[in-house]
Amino acid sequence: MLWTKKDLLGLEYLTPEEIELILETAESFKEVSTREIKKVPALRGKTAVNLFYEPSTRTRVSFEVAAKRLSADVINIATETSSVRKGETLIDTGKNIQALKADIIIMRHNCSGAANMLARALDISVVNAGDGWHEHPTQALLDIFTLKEKLGKIRGLNVAIVGDIAHSRVARSNIWGLTKLGANVTVCAPEMLLPVEIEKTGVKTSSNMDEVLKNADAVNVLRMQFERDEDAAFPEQLDYYKRFGITEERLSRAKNDIIVMHPGPINRGIEMSSEVADGKNSVILEQVTNGIAVRMAVLFLVAQAREAKI
Amino acid sequence: MKQKAKILDKEAINRSVMRIAHEIIEKNKGTVDLCIVGIRNRGVYIAKRLAECIKKIEGKDISAGALDITLYRDDLALASGQPLVRKTEIDFDINDKKLVLVDDVLYTGRTIRAALDALIDFGRPKSIQLAVLVDRGHRELPIRADFVGKNIPTSKQEIVEVHLEESDGSDEVLIAEKE
Numbered sequence: 354m355l356w357t358k359k360d361l362l363g364l365e366y367l368t369p370e371e372i373e374l375i376l377e378t379a380e381s382f383k384e385v386s387t388r389e390i391k392k393v394p395a396l397r398g399k400t401a402v403n404l405f406y407e408p409s410t411r412t413r414v415s416f417e418v419a420a421k422r423l424s425a426d427v428i429n430i431a432t433e434t435s436s437v438r439k440g441e442t443l444i445d446t447g448k449n450i451q452a453l454k455a456d457i458i459i460m461r462h463n464c465s466g467a468a469n470m471l472a473r474a475l476d477i478s479v480v481n482a483g484d485g486w487h488e489h490p491t492q493a494l495l496d497i498f499t500l501k502e503k504l505g506k507i508r509g510l511n512v513a514i515v516g517d518i519a520h521s522r523v524a525r526s527n528i529w530g531l532t533k534l535g536a537n538v539t540v541c542a543p544e545m546l547l548p549v550e551i552e553k554t555g556v557k558t559s560s561n562m563d564e565v566l567k568n569a570d571a572v573n574v575l576r577m578q579f580e581r582d583e584d585a586a587f588p589e590q591l592d593y594y595k596r597f598g599i600t601e602e603r604l605s606r607a608k609n610d611i612i613v614m615h616p617g618p619i620n621r622g623i624e625m626s627s628e629v630a631d632g633k634n635s636v637i638l639e640q641v642t643n644g645i646a647v648r649m650a651v652l653f654l655v656a657q658a659r660e661a662k663i
Numbered sequence: 664m665k666q667k668a669k670i671l672d673k674e675a676i677n678r679s680v681m682r683i684a685h686e687i688i689e690k691n692k693g694t695v696d697l698c699i700v701g702i703r704n705r706g707v708y709i710a711k712r713l714a715e716c717i718k719k720i721e722g723k724d725i726s727a728g729a730l731d732i733t734l735y736r737d738d739l740a741l742a743s744g745q746p747l748v749r750k751t752e753i754d755f756d757i758n759d760k761k762l763v764l765v766d767d768v769l770y771t772g773r774t775i776r777a778a779l780d781a782l783i784d785f786g787r788p789k790s791i792q793l794a795v796l797v798d799r800g801h802r803e804l805p806i807r808a809d810f811v812g813k814n815i816p817t818s819k820q821e822i823v824e825v826h827l828e829e830s831d832g833s834d835e836v837l838i839a840e841k842e
């Protein structure tokens with residue numbers, strides 16, 4: 354199995370084998386972070402640019418840590434303080450970064466498809482760190498990596514994705530990845546947060562949390578993204594917590610060893626209770642640790658693929 | 664690629680590994696502070712066999728680990744096919760240990776250079792010694808082996824193939840010519 358893509362734009366565009374390759378490579382990279390010297394020279398002399406058009410701490414820092422553990426040089430561009438404010442277009446910004454002889458752009462953008470557009474315009478690698486409502490591939494990869502690590506496989510697992518499906522790129526990437534690897538996915542949300550025709554992606558839908566939890570091997574709880582769409586209707590918070598919030602009481606009726614995931618940041622008391630977030634079923638902080646290994650694997654693979662083409 | 668000659672068969676490999684085990688013990692005056700690390704893939708299997716032989720001879724268990732050197736390769740940036748990154752498993756402290764590094768074939772020495780860099784990231788062993796099943800010559804770096812199963816003079820046009828039960832289903836060392 355060879356990785357031939359210079360970019361990582363979304364899990365929609367990957368074969369199951371390519372997803373497996375990233376996961377396997379990440380397994381090898383996980384060990385690096387356990388060493389006393391947490392660094393390998395694999396991307397020495399390479400430059401990675403974090404280009405973030407949306408606020409992000411954990412994803413940006415995770416990518417930065419991953420790139421640094423591979424010995425790449427990392428440059429952070431926060432667009433609020435850059436020429437983007439002066440009206441520079443995305444493509445122009447990208448071409449300027451390319452002219453600086455950077456090797457990888459890691460981009461977060463509020464427009465769906467922004468990473469795809471940038472990747473087409475540039476010869477250097479583009480890694481999508483989240484674009485609008487479209488995809489957040491590395492988040493889904495680290496979710497799947499964590500699931501596989503905990504449960505030994507993905508095929509046949511019953512995975513519930515709960516919450517703001519409509520506005521969630523994390524949900525979309527997870528749906529692509531999990532269904533490609535053979536998991537049974539159910540998305541669970543209030544009707545107003547279920548996108549139309551979401552069933553066409555091969556998932557089941559439900560608005561009954563307890564019903565969904567009964568058979569779930571894992572539940573991925575999404576954050577309510579109140580900031581993403583000011584005009585959209587959102588359920589009233591307390592009402593949402595009552596119907597969909599993951600509480601200890603609710604978990605007591607689920608499988609005893611159900612895995613609880615959350616991409617962060619958590620709204621405690623809206624999506625889940627504090628007891629659950631910090632409880633025995635939660636793997637939320639392990640997801641953060643695994644995120645580094647997954648992102649190291651992605652950066653390594655896209656850099657290798659680009660080398661091979663030059 | 665056409666097959667040329669079988670250099671070592673199963674018995675010869677076993678005898679070489681056993682002799683190297685004896686030499687390791689002799690040189691290190693026993694097994695105190697001794698540990699062994701194989702380079703992926705086949706070096707790992709030879710390292711495990713050496714550890715078993717040492718146990719047979721001395722009755723002592725020694726720590727054995729596996730090292731993947733992909734991320735330390737000096738040709739990583741070259742378009743020489745995509746290397747698969749595999750796991751490094753060294754779950755013991757190598758600081759102040761007498762470490763025996765093991766590989767199947769010693770050729771240019773570049774793999775060993777990468778392995779030395781990788782090992783230093785894990786700690787500071789008291790010493791690092793090198794054991795190889797086959798030394799085929801043509802060094803490009805100032806590196807030599809402390810323990811050698813068999814010296815095989817080769818030309819650069821030839822390919823040395825080491826087959827081991829664990830990875831290839833049989834124990835043999837073959838020499839073939841590139842066409």
